[in-house]
Amino acid sequence: MAHTIIPSSPEIPPLTSEDLKRARDRLRVARARGHRWGWLSLLWLLIGPGVLVMLGENDAPSMLSYAATGATYGPGFFLPFILLTFLMAFIVQEMTVRLAATTHRGHAELIFERFGPFWGTFALFDLALGNLMTLVTEFIGIRAGLGFFGVPPLLAVLLALSVIVLVVLTRRYWTWERLSLALALFNLVFIPVAVLAHPDPQQLVKAFLTGRPFPSWDKTTLLLLLADIGATVTPWMLFFQQSAAVDKGVARQDIAYGRLDTALGALLAAIAGIATAIATNPLFFHHINASSFAGADFARALQPYVGSVGAALFALGITEAGLLAAITIASSSAYAFGEVTRQPHSLNRSLREGWPFYCVLLLAAGLAAALVLIPNAPLEFIVLIVNVYAVLSMPPALVFLTVLVNDRDIMGEQANGPLANLLSVTVTLFICLAGLVYGIATVFPGLLPS
Template sequence: MKFDRSGVSTSSGTKEAAQGKLDDSAVLDSAHVGDIIGAFGTVKVDDTRSSRSKGWRRLFTLLAIMGPGLVVMVGDNDAGGVATYAQAGQNYGPHLLWTLLLLIPVLYVNQEMVVRLGAVTGVGHARLIFNRFGKFWGAFSVIDLFILNALTIVTEFIGVDQAFRYFGLPSYLGIPVAAVLLFLFASGGSFRRWERWMYLLIAFNLAVIPMAIFVHPNYGQVVSNTIIPSFPGGINASLLLLIIAIVGTTVAPWQLFFQQSNVIDKRITPRWIPYERIDTAVGVVLTEIGAAALLIVPAYALAHTHAFGNFTSALGTAVSLRAHAGSVIGDLFALVLLDASLIGASAVTLSTTYALGDVFNIRHSLHWSPRRAPAFYLFYAALLVVSAVIVLIPHSPLGLITTGVQALAGILLPSATVFLVLLCNDRVVLGPWVNSVARNIVSGVIVWILVLLSLALTAATVFPNLTGTQLVQGLGVGALVGALGGVVLLVRGRLESATYDRTTPSMKMDRAAVLKERENWRMPKLDKLARAEMSIGRKLGLGTLRAYLVLAFVMVIVKVVQLASGH
């Protein structure tokens, strides 16, 4: 595939159509406009038939468009995910499987919103926050992302290190090799080549399914624990920390930034949103099946052994599996850990460099080669190198980082989700693609549940003498407050909508016309948009949430240090 100086695909003979779309949209990188070039096919920029086609043509179109949803979802089961799910299974058996079932709608709802944002706006998540809410809130979102992503990339290299050490290979060999491979995956100047590498890694990741079958789980017990929530040993700070870690590793903030930017980089426009929704849904199912398998393997293979209830690390789990379930299970677990670490490192590093490209307005696309986008690949390489070096430093607190980063992701997720919901209700940004009432209700429930979990963890850390019953009562009161607040917001939203429709009939007619042409609706250029109004109530709400999250952030670090020190 060749590109002209603007980065627009020229091999299809549709340069003019692509350039026209660039001139009319808010897209910041010219490489983000043109043919959709997927691992399994190409969709022309001027294709007007495939979006409504049926049969084999529809399947081939889906295969060409699929990718961002699969990569972000399977990348979710990264090194930290493998460790977290293994810890849940090894310490609590199959009793926490229910958390994975509840996270399915959370995953899909969040990622479907960023699919619409990416396809409709053509602008990354960080850039939208900066533009719509100002530098103050934009800086907060990017700083959160950068710190958390940097720590997450370190955990990916920890996973690489543990997998190599399982097979007796030294760290100083395995980690540099992994870093070089990750750079080579992304730096070929071909989106298609990178996506094919990701598909290869994703295919191997499916080894977790036969591995779970080989340990002969009790399927009735698995189904029961998936459907019926339970809290083994009662609700306490340690269990809450693990549940929040499961949430944080399953629905991480980096996923929002990555998929929105990857949808843009793949040149997916509103016409193809239904296909990308399917891609996301398939990814959600696969990642939750994989997560369940990773939990089930140690839960049943290590049951009734001295290793049960004594999780130390993913490496320790692999060694225990080899000792108690055979070398095949142990080796497969270690290989899945290595594979998951590579997928996660690639996705999380790209999430960060995409965001930095948006913020600093530099070329940021896998369609560019390092020569054409040097700053983009310099950021990418620097993140890999720094993370690899941290893992190689003797006596680095690797266990502390691995344990804490997943919980911190869960703590910071409410803030990321709030900005996501605000953007998806911004008619200037999404026009006819704004959230429906049902989506807003689900999103509100998700945010409030995450806040309640972090509140419970903070309370259990500050007041260690709180009983499980008191924590449950507190969660119940919080749920009631959230329900009442939701009713107030719903009524207020209805009244504002009715007022809007009565006072602006011409706009109502315009919106009706736009709805008929949703496929072609794109957000105008950013310099033509007035900044979103920040009411006093919204500022107070966001400020309160930010202050609380800082406190919760500190409390999680305190709890992790306590656990790491054995207190």
């Protein structure tokens, strides 16, 4: 067997450098269990995939969706709605934690093995198309965010690519995860921007308790509803979190901490998303039309209301959102490719051993970066449709997920119970319904006022 430290024998499986690094991480976890304050150590050691997937999904187009929501509707229905979408995201992503901990297989690997290559290819095609479009929007966000600080587009894209290369080439999952988590914390810069926007606490409390004022039922509302759902529940998240948890070495006894990791990620991401919507409320109150705004436009338009520091933080937040998402989404593509082609697919591999994995990861990021630099490319349309496409391609992914997590042959006692199934089916139906309404409104444009 290639790349093994110790070859296999009938009794002993072969060992790779990936196994060795993962075993060292697992040993730390095992030792933390015996300590008095072990739960705190365990939380520190086991946190990662959940926070990364949730804050990674608070990406450039998602933050722009929240910003557009706040600028179009002010404080009202969409604030509790954003919270609801992250609850849906938690319900869905928690299942990937159990799948990873029980099967030690990535999402693409499981779909191919249990459903066969025919259905697996469809799932992979949805993922590849969605990931490419989303990656392009991340670089658009990075370009726009850094553009606010006067960085030229080419330099902005090259800087982002350099960060991705540096983080990935640590060749150690643990280091990659900690660097990415540090980067993810910058997602919270939208909180001070929201404070600088001086929101009315009474209006916010009313919005969260009653969901009022409700938006008018028109095409813009429908598109923003879909964009906000697509900003929290997308196919790449399933593939990423499951593969990252497998790469981390999460096992059955870690499932509770995996849930905590996912819940903490959902909470932080919801706070950042809601803060972004609140931050752009001044544009609503001053009747500024933000319907055609891109990343840096929001920061510039907000400057008179949140000051230059607030505007700079907003631009920084959009840059970070794009950068973290580019790292996680490119990783999800590489994991899926490696799992399906049975090539080494771990961030614990050396470059020599895992070169196909690293090549796919960097090629995915590089291709998206190159597309962003094409003059006159219709990038704004990709930004508009990327979250909508995520919602529309989600139902098949949710069905694969629900069937897998109910498969007692592989899940044993970790299979879904009745409550988890009820929640999972509800989320799937809700997302299907949202997509169908969008489809009907597109085919019959007269049904909804524009």
